[in-house]
Amino acid sequence: MPRAKESFDRLHPCDFYTPEELLVEDQMYTVYEIARLLQGLEPDAEIDEETEAVLLDWAIPWVMNNADDLVVAEPPADDAPGYYGLRRPTDLDDADDE
Numbered sequence: 001m002p003r004a005k006e007s008f009d010r011l012h013p014c015d016f017y018t019p020e021e022l023l024v025e026d027q028m029y030t031v032y033e034i035a036r037l038l039q040g041l042e043p044d045a046e047i048d049e050e051t052e053a054v055l056l057d058w059a060i061p062w063v064m065n066n067a068d069d070l071v072v073a074e075p076p077a078d079d080a081p082g083y084y085g086l087r088r089p090t091d092l093d094d095a096d097d098e
Helices: 031-038 049-065
Strands: 070-073 083-086
Touching: 031 049
Parallel strands: none
Antiparallel strands: 070 083
């Protein structure tokens, strides 16, 4: 149910990190690690599954919204997540060769 803005003590800007602010250029991250980083946690922070599910609700749209600035790598195994990283100018040079 919607609530009146006046019912909140304080409102904050809805700012998200840019990929450059969040990710290290030469590293690749799973969406689970990105979810933690978006909340100011370490990528390997231990969190419960319920919290992780909520964080993923933020991370997946963030990845989609920033897709032009990211590259993706195949998962290392069929049951593993893919990896995302900052797109560097040289990352896709050989993509046309495939």
